[in-house]
Amino acid sequence: MIKKTIFFLSFLVLLSWEIKAQNKELKGIVRDEQNLPIPGVNVLISGTSAGTVTDMDGSFTISQPTGQGTQLEFSFIGYTKKSVVIGTQTTFNIQMEPDMNALKEVVVVGYGTQKKKDLTGAVASANLEAFRKAPNVNIVQSLQGSVAGLNIGQVNSAGSTPSIQIRGQNTFQGNRNVLIVLDGIQYNGSLASINPNDIESIEVLKDASSATVYGAQAGNGVLLITSKKGKKGKPVITYSQSYASQTPTNKLRTLNREEFVEKVRDLNYDQAFLAPNYTTPNPNFDITSVMDFTMVDQNTNTLKNNNFNWLDAGTNPGQIQKHELSISGASDNSNYLISAGITKQEGFIINDNFKRKNIRVNLETKPTEWLTVGVQSFGAFNDYSGAEPTLSSLTRQSPFLTPYDENGNLVLSPTQTNVLNPFLTYDVENYDTQNDFYGNFYGIINFLFVKGLSYRVNYGNNYRIGESFGASKYEAGQTGAAYKNHTRYSDYTLDNIVNYKRKFGLHDFDVTLLYGAIERENSSTEANSTDISNLIMGYNSLEQGINQFASSGAWKESLNYQMGRVNYKFKDRYLLTGTVRRDGYSGFARNEKWGIFPAAAVGWIVSEESFLKDNKVISFLKLRANYGTTGNTPGRYTSLATFSRDRSYVFGDGGAPVFGQNANNLENPNLRWEKNTGVNFGLDFGLFSKRLSGAIEYYESTTKDLIFNVPLPYIMGITTTRTNIGELKNKGFEIQLTSENIKNDNFLWTTTATLSSNRNKIIKLVGLDENGDGIEDDLVANGQFIGKSAGAIFGFAYDGLYQIGDQIPAGYSPGTQRIRDTNGDGIISAADRIILGRTEPAYTASLLNTFSYKGLTLNVFFNSVQGGKDGYLGDVIPTSVGGVRNDNSIRYNYFSDIDYWSPRNPTGEFPRSLVTAAQGATIYRDRSFIRLQDVSLSYSFDKKIASHLGLSDLNLFVSGKNLATWTKWKGWDPETGQGYNENGRPVMKSYSLGINITF
Incomplete structure (x- = not known):
């Protein structure tokens, strides 16, 4: 019996040895796309329960059960899954590719x-x-x-x-x-x-x-x-070309001949129409008696037979042309991108031109396992040459006048005033260019003897050259003038960055240390001359001028900084970030050369907790909260006394003033930078397998030590001194949502919506808080009031226009503004001014819908800014001279959309009268709008079709920008808020057609 037992046990031992001998041990190392080992990669043998994870060296060892599993499967967050056939090999070198x-x-x-x-x-x-x-x-x-x-x-x-x-x-x-x-x-x-x-x-x-x-x-x-x-793969060559036409979203026009005559009649309604209502034409009225003489044919004493549209002649549809070519690729140890392009843009006003030629070279290589070096660089050559007329000069010219005389020569001043012919810009020289050169050279050392430790050095350099030249025989009182202006800017940045990333069990650490310096310098030189009898040499012979001038300027500044940041994660769900930065700046005041800026933040990935781990609705949920301080660097000479050349001395009674250097402001060696301290609470979420995801933010921040130019009594001979005053508080919320509405093999519809709101309030001014004694604590002259927003609008309240037959106080007349007597004292004075609203909006919102069907992709984007109650207000009152009767209002033209008052148009919106009102008010209107801002439709041809053409990809697209705007605003676009400003410019509506070709 004992022998049988011994034999049986021996058989079991031998059998276990045999089984063990049949299990195959597999070994290997897993690396990333940069050939660095990846710890924590899951390694499984297909069809079995055998599995392991790579260690800190990226190495793994696993036993393959006899006759089971034919593949090794590798998976890791951020990388695509990889499967490898085992076959007869026992050693594996695995490289995983990033999951895009x-x-x-x-x-x-x-x-x-x-x-x-x-x-x-x-x-x-x-x-x-x-x-x-x-x-x-x-x-x-x-x-x-x-x-x-x-x-x-x-x-x-x-x-x-x-x-x-x-x-x-x-x-x-x-x-x-x-x-x-x-x-x-x-x-x-x-x-x-x-x-x-x-x-x-x-x-x-x-x-x-x-x-x-x-x-x-x-x-x-x-x-x-x-x-x-x-990106890794074969070299990719891409060429793209597009053309866009541009027209104004709202093109204002000027008065034509008939409308201009009506304008002159309404300005002279007391003569052109009969009393008492001034709506019946006066049969004895002669329009030529009040029309500007330049618009009357002196031989026939009749109006000139012209109807010239100056604004149309001085503007044109805009266009944008773009051509771009790039080649890129990557291997195991290097990547590269080289691109070049040219962009041409013509604006709405003639000679509003822009041309950019650009080239970029990005290279990176890894010569050894521990060293990476690279460069990111570009050059841009920008040309803004072209002298454009001002929009006001085009707007003001009368349709009775023309830019050319009977011989075809440009008329110097059609109105025979100091307003010159806007088309004289055709006959001047203008050269305006800016060339930019940028390079960031970097090296990265991964210390193999300390896992997770790396050092990066960045050396960045910007260099910019600007040249602005011009010559015109019409300048300097038509005696001729020319100038040359050269500017040069350069800077360098040197950053030393040490980073340590390591995971110890349940603890993740990411530590970043920084020491850096920046130095910037700029210089400029200008030479000009006037009274040049012959400008045949243009701006290239300034010595030809009788009066010659030169000026120059330069500045230099430097910064030094240190920063430390620690990101800590526990159990992949509890997050902590601590940051502190120390800044030194040559532009800081003498006694305040250094500043320290700390921050702390926490986060909790709730969805990683066991009670939500298997929740089928909530796929991701994270709570965030943080507190931090940043600074706002003052100008480089803000704390110093500055000087300018002006009339400084008078010697003796009745003597002529002598020019000298005057101090503009006092030095303040204790001037501090502005500090912005705030809290932010955030919620990030994903629902229904992230079919719906988004973020919600609420924040509050307070800016202290606001830099302010305090005015000084003129008798001191110095106008201002800069100091730190008050506090400004900001608070708001933001919501961003993205949803996958429909998703199947052929069709995808996604939506992204945003909503944000921001309100600010002045808490303190010159040391007083919002519980101060009242308006005497406010800075009324600067429009700043405790308890109100920084964009508060302060002024007289507009209350309609006086009409014929009204009881009109002295200093006013029919057609002038009625000012509201807000304090009820029966007198219109500065005491009647009130807060009318604010310039800031109540909220902004946007909606992007993307539809993809096979090769077709459609993007539709709406953008909106809303003012709410008394918000997002803009000055809509015309800047034209058409509101009061005088020589200029009769002589000059203006936009036809302006609804001026007249006895025949008593409901007109804007004032117009025979006299200047004793007191006027600015008219503010809501700028709120909804805009169909961007629409694009693209089609990517089937890969087989592209392949037959010798291409890897072929894409055609059409797009539009600023296609429709819904608003109650009048004048130019509501987003620019320029109203009926004569020097305003329209926002352009664009239609684009383009092609992308990839080889």
């Missing part, structure tokens, strides 16, 4: 990148893809209305950059510029120099916590712009 959809969940933050789900600050990624086909010359035009809390203005001249504002106004007289960071380097050049097609992504740092990494320069928010890189 997952990459969209990685965003650029200051001095690094971060998974979107791990963000604790208010960071928004712009949807550039939906606007790639739009006829945009400037990259930030693609952001207009698409990001909640980011307000991008309109452009209405060729090659111009729209205004940019993040979360409202944070200052009175300080710097209002949003900080632009291009490929990790602060960028101070024109955004018009950047080719939109070269840009991969744009992130918006909206709150103090996320922007604190940029310290004293981030008080107005930050835009992070990242250019494209080559």
